Amino acid sequence: MSRAYSLLFQGVFRRMDPERAHELAFSLIERAGTVPVLRDVVQGALAPYLGQRAGGPGSVRVFGRVVPAPFGLAGGFDKNARAVRGLTMLGFGFVEIGTVTAHPQPGNEKPRMWRELDVRGVRNRMGFNNEGAAAAAERLRALRSTAAGRAIVVGANIGKSKVTPPQDAPADYATSARLLAPWADYLVVNVSSPNTPGLRDLQATESLRPILEAVRVAADEATAAGTAGSRRVPLLVKIAPDLADEDVDAVADLVLELGLDGVVAVNTTIGHDRGPGGLSGPPLLGRGLEVVARLRERLGTGPVIIGVGGITRADDVRAYLRAGADLTQGYTSFVYEGPFWASDINRALTRSAGSTASGRYE
Ligand SMILES: Cc1cc2nc3c(=O)[nH]c(=O)nc-3n(C[C@H](O)[C@H](O)[C@H](O)COP(=O)(O)O)c2cc1C
Numbered sequence: 164m165s166r167a168y169s170l171l172f173q174g175v176f177r178r179m180d181p182e183r184a185h186e187l188a189f190s191l192i193e194r195a196g197t198v199p200v201l202r203d204v205v206q207g208a209l210a211p212y213l214g215q216r217a218g219g220p221g222s223v224r225v226f227g228r229v230v231p232a233p234f235g236l237a238g239g240f241d242k243n244a245r246a247v248r249g250l251t252m253l254g255f256g257f258v259e260i261g262t263v264t265a266h267p268q269p270g271n272e273k274p275r276m277w278r279e280l281d282v283r284g285v286r287n288r289m290g291f292n293n294e295g296a297a298a299a300a301e302r303l304r305a306l307r308s309t310a311a312g313r314a315i316v317v318g319a320n321i322g323k324s325k326v327t328p329p330q331d332a333p334a335d336y337a338t339s340a341r342l343l344a345p346w347a348d349y350l351v352v353n354v355s356s357p358n359t360p361g362l363r364d365l366q367a368t369e370s371l372r373p374i375l376e377a378v379r380v381a382a383d384e385a386t387a388a389g390t391a392g393s394r395r396v397p398l399l400v401k402i403a404p405d406l407a408d409e410d411v412d413a414v415a416d417l418v419l420e421l422g423l424d425g426v427v428a429v430n431t432t433i434g435h436d437r438g439p440g441g442l443s444g445p446p447l448l449g450r451g452l453e454v455v456a457r458l459r460e461r462l463g464t465g466p467v468i469i470g471v472g473g474i475t476r477a478d479d480v481r482a483y484l485r486a487g488a489d490l491t492q493g494y495t496s497f498v499y500e501g502p503f504w505a506s507d508i509n510r511a512l513t514r515s516a517g518s519t520a521s522g523r524y525e
Pocket of ligand 1: 430431
């Protein structure tokens with residue numbers, strides 16, 4: 164953590180309500196990416212820190228794109244696709260927006276986000292507060308209308324609307340997929356948030372199969388030949404660290420059976436006694452690595468694995484890559500490490516580019 168950010172964190176952010184601090188930091192990042200004058204200033208100031216280029220050392224060929232660096236931003240930070248450019252300027256190799264739901268929704272009542280300072284973690288029960296898939300799709304459409312916006316690798320993470328009963332989940336996910344597929348480099352079906360009642364039950368393969376099938380059809384229809392984003396959009400599923408090993412295997416088998424493109428592992432854990440919501444940050448690292456290694460063993464080299472959970476430094480990313488991940492993401496340590504966190508990690512990785520289990524590394 165830089166000394167300046169350490170002082171800012173101790174003196175200002177730590178004293179603020181965590182969600183307010185997030186909103187403040189978020190609006191600065193959003194503006195740095197959208198206001199042209201600010202963008203030039205910030206890009207100029209960050210230039211010495213940002214070495215990675217698509218095709219340069221450390222870049223990864225995946226999803227039919229070259230991802231400039233293997234460490235990206237995890238779902239939940241930019242739920243409405245407002246700050247994709249600003250986040251990329253901070254050095255994330257790619258950005259996953261969402262979770263987005265078909266219907267706009269306010270999320271759970273506040274407070275719903277807590278710092279767990281002793282473990283440098285966060286606990287949250289946000290409940291997919293977001294402006295809905297149509298709003299996010301419109302922002303991604305605008306992003307893709309510029310060359311700089313098209314160059315960014317963006318995933319879209321979709322979840323079930325709270326008002327939708329479980330039996331209607333496939334159609335609800337399909338609505339979001341149809342809207343977002345034309346503008347996304349990959350889609351993630353999130354069935355692992357602990358904060359929408361019953362959502363994690365959708366990880367059971369008999370519930371998951373119809374959802375993934377409906378999303379595949381909707382994405383294909385939305386990106387058919389002759390449409391704006393004509394191509395086959397890769398489809399991944401995001402799973403919880405709390406699944407039993409046999410259930411991780413069952414998801415992997417379903418990925419192979421349905422010809423899915425990969426898995427994002429892992430979401431927050433409910434395996435703690437700190438209060439309501441899912442815990443994230445360093446306590447997740449061990450189980451995250453275990454789940455990724457298990458998935459890679461079961462999946463073989465084909466499907467993409469995005470490893471997430473407890474990454475604080477470049478060595479943690481290296482551990483995920485060794486376990487079999489192709490790409491990695493983080494969220495919680497951004498809060499504690501500050502604005503140079505992603506670029507520090509990706510620069511360290513670029514200097515020591517190696518190989519992953521699947522050989523997609525440049
Ligand atoms: C405040 C907060 C909100 C989150 N919201 C989402 C979300 O909307 N969708 C999702 O798939 N994951 C969400 N996550 C989980 C992260 O994407 C990630 O899987 C998890 O935090 C583990 O990574 P980390 O230890 O680097 O934070 C959220 C995490 C946090 C801390």
